[in-house]
Amino acid sequence: EAGVAQSPRYKIIEKRQSVAFWCNPISGHATLYWYQQILGQGPKLLIQFQNNGVVDDSQLPKDRFSAERLKGVDSTLKIQPAKLEDSAVYLCASSPREGSGTEAFFGQGTRLTVV
Amino acid sequence: GQNIDQPTEMTATEGAIVQINCTYQTSGFNGLFWYQQHAGEAPTFLSYNVLDGLEEKGRFSSFLSRSKGYSYLLLKELQMKDSASYLCAPMDSNYQLIWGAGTKLIIKP
Numbered sequence: 001e002a003g004v005a006q007s008p009r010y011k012i013i014e015k016r017q018s019v020a021f022w023c024n025p026i027s028g029h030a031t032l033y034w035y036q037q038i039l040g041q042g043p044k045l046l047i048q049f050q051n052n053g054v055v056d057d058s059q060l061p062k063d064r065f066s067a068e069r070l071k072g073v074d075s076t077l078k079i080q081p082a083k084l085e086d087s088a089v090y091l092c093a094s095s096p097r098e099g100s101g102t103e104a105f106f107g108q109g110t111r112l113t114v115v
Numbered sequence: 116g117q118n119i120d121q122p123t124e125m126t127a128t129e130g131a132i133v134q135i136n137c138t139y140q141t142s143g144f145n146g147l148f149w150y151q152q153h154a155g156e157a158p159t160f161l162s163y164n165v166l167d168g169l170e171e172k173g174r175f176s177s178f179l180s181r182s183k184g185y186s187y188l189l190l191k192e193l194q195m196k197d198s199a200s201y202l203c204a205p206m207d208s209n210y211q212l213i214w215g216a217g218t219k220l221i222i223k224p
Contacts, residue, residue, distance in 0.1 A: 042119075042202055042214030043158070056211065091157060098210050101146055101165060106157035 002026065004107035006092050012113045018080035021110045025073070025094030031055075033104060034067055034077050035091040043091055049075065050098055082114045117141050119215030121203050126221045127193055135188045135201050135218045143208020149177050149188045150202040152217065158202055161188070190220075198222045 005024040013019050025032050030051050035043035046065065047057040052072040060067070064083070069075040079086055089111050093104040118140045127133040139147070146165035150158035164170055164179035164186065176189040188201055200217040207213055 040216065042204075042216045044214070045211065048211075056209070099145075101163055102210075103148065103160040103163060104212070106159070108157050 004092055004094055004105055006090075006107035006110055008110055009108060010111050010113075012115060013082055015084055015114050016081040018078065019082055019112065020079075021077045021090050021092075021112075023075045023077070023092030023107060025075070025092070026105055029094035029096050029105075030072070031095045031098045031102070031104075032069055032075050033091075033093040033095075034075070035093065037089045037091055037109070039088075046077070048098075055098065079112075082112075084114050087112060087114045117207065117213045119203055119205070119213060121201075121215045121218045123216070124219045124221065126223060127190075129193055129195060129222055129224050131193050132189065132191050133193060133220065135190075135203075135220065137186045137188075137203030137215060139184050139186070139203065139205045139213070139215075141205050141207040141213055144181060145206040145208065145210055147177075147179055147186050147203065147205040148212065149186075150204060151199050152202060153199045161201075193222050195222050195224070 032049045034046040037043045046060045047067045048055040049069040067077045089109040091109045092107045095102045095104045120138045149161040152158040162177040169178045174191045179186045200219050202217040203215045204212045
């Protein structure tokens with residue numbers, strides 16, 4: 001079974017530029033998560049999709065971050081404009097369904113450096 | 116508020132046993148996950164507890180006490196490859212995972 005695919009693996013941009021990350025979840029997984037993980041910290045949920053609908057985006061900085069999951073499969077996360085504090089690893093995860101006991105499977109992540 | 120407390124770092128010797136503790140406060144509770152994360156890699160699932168007691172899975176075991184808001188991960192016969200961060204993540208009433216900062220485990224020969 002193929003895992004969660006993310007691209008790119010690494011990205012370096014200057015502040016105020018824009019960047020986009022792509023995620024392809026495990027086939028058939030209804031729930032998709034985007035997390036931000038700053039070095040030395042646990043993952044912070046940015047947005048959760050159930051199929052193509054948003055379940056939770058309360059911690060997404062909506063003035064600069066946006067995400068979509070068209071057709072309930074692939075997803076993109078965009079930052080525009082980027083700030084220095086956005087430097088982090090962006091993790092995409094998917095799970096078969098929302099609910100108790102449902103483990104999340106993570107992609108390798110995109111390491112973003114904003115200079 | 117919701118809060119997770121784990122030690123920041125622990126050191127243990129190859130072949131020994133180590134216990135990583137986690138205390139939590141969440142709005143509601145729907146089980147607790149432990150994940151392993153090697154440096155520069157994604158978290159991988161280790162265990163899930165929803166009822167009180169010990170769940171054993173090979174060299175790894177996880178314990179839960181819901182009344183105390185407490186869990187631990189027990190690693191036996193430590194190997195060098197067990198050097199990683201271990202993340203405790205309870206699930207709240209909205210089925211959201213609440214992540215701790217993780218415990219960095221260093222294994223020495």
